[in-house]
Amino acid sequence: MQLYPPLEPDRSGLLDTGDGHQVYWETSGNPQGTPVLLLHGGPGSGSTPGQRRLWNPEQYRIVQMDQRQCGRSLPSAADPAVPLTANTTAHLLADIEQLREALGISRWVLWGGSWGVTLALAYAQQSPERVRALVLISVTTTRRSDVHWLYHEAGRFFPRQWQEFAEFASQSDTGVMGAEARADLVAAYHHLLNVQEDPHVRAQAAQAWCDWEDAVLSLEPGWKPSPRYQEPAFRMQFARIVTHYFHHGAWLAEGQLLEQAWRLAGIPGVLIHGRLDIGSPADVPWQLSRAWPEAELHLVTEAGHAGNRRSTELMLAAAQRFAAAP
Numbered sequence: 001m002q003l004y005p006p007l008e009p010d011r012s013g014l015l016d017t018g019d020g021h022q023v024y025w026e027t028s029g030n031p032q033g034t035p036v037l038l039l040h041g042g043p044g045s046g047s048t049p050g051q052r053r054l055w056n057p058e059q060y061r062i063v064q065m066d067q068r069q070c071g072r073s074l075p076s077a078a079d080p081a082v083p084l085t086a087n088t089t090a091h092l093l094a095d096i097e098q099l100r101e102a103l104g105i106s107r108w109v110l111w112g113g114s115w116g117v118t119l120a121l122a123y124a125q126q127s128p129e130r131v132r133a134l135v136l137i138s139v140t141t142t143r144r145s146d147v148h149w150l151y152h153e154a155g156r157f158f159p160r161q162w163q164e165f166a167e168f169a170s171q172s173d174t175g176v177m178g179a180e181a182r183a184d185l186v187a188a189y190h191h192l193l194n195v196q197e198d199p200h201v202r203a204q205a206a207q208a209w210c211d212w213e214d215a216v217l218s219l220e221p222g223w224k225p226s227p228r229y230q231e232p233a234f235r236m237q238f239a240r241i242v243t244h245y246f247h248h249g250a251w252l253a254e255g256q257l258l259e260q261a262w263r264l265a266g267i268p269g270v271l272i273h274g275r276l277d278i279g280s281p282a283d284v285p286w287q288l289s290r291a292w293p294e295a296e297l298h299l300v301t302e303a304g305h306a307g308n309r310r311s312t313e314l315m316l317a318a319a320q321r322f323a324a325a326p
Helices: 049-054 089-102 115-126 144-151 159-169 178-183 185-194 199-217 232-247 283-291 309-321
Strands: 011-016 022-029 034-039 060-065 108-114 131-139 269-274 295-300
Touching: 011 089, 022 089, 034 115, 049 060, 049 108, 049 309, 060 089, 089 115, 108 115, 115 131, 131 283, 131 309, 144 185, 159 178, 159 185, 159 199, 178 185, 185 199, 185 232, 199 232, 269 283, 269 309, 283 295, 295 309
Parallel strands: 034 060, 034 108, 108 131, 131 269, 269 295
Antiparallel strands: 011 022, 022 060
């Protein structure tokens, strides 16, 4: 199976949320087709054109949005002076509902990747009557234990890179105590990026954070450094938002999305996950599939967090399966 050809949006706009934020959205494909909402990762990565190539444009009405303060949404977290106080999981869920109503959609398929999986699950558990089906890749539920694994325990696979990541956070001139920083690196980087005011330190912290994000993927087949991490504005936007969310446990109770998976009863789903995903171990989608009987789990032996050709084939097959989801 091949990706569908590149596709340009037919409509786009800024959704005024009523609290000082404007969320960018765009649609493509068949206006009369099955609606599908694509939820990007990060949090804070922004949507990309390539994501819509998984969906048959003759069968689907494809909806994309840049979550608050990233991509083309305003105000941008790339400006360190812009506060993130009105950017939480609850705000994103409300934005999704407001966009659905603005576009006149009653129910839609949800696709999520990485953090987008957490957001899709939270939305589907909150509003199951609005969801036709779920297609989820690189499954995360953003438990505090999973966040700790990614920024502490996964360092056992990358000792040199993790040492550099931890040492920057605990330097005396960053304003964070050494032992305190090493005990909770997410909290330390959240402080460096969102509390302390030295622009030079903030820029260095964003670079160090993105260097670690890249390192965690570096053992995957075909890995190349992310070109987006070479852009200072993207680094700042991404690092500020992701540390903001992870420092606060995504405003979810620990294990909430697994414990409340019963709310997904009756919603079909496909879970696609790489066995070589070091940052997001495969026990998470396995646990989710056990708690959600309607979910079909695919563990792809040769894939990591970024997926591979087999992952793409499974996503295309799932999209075709749900093209006329009732």
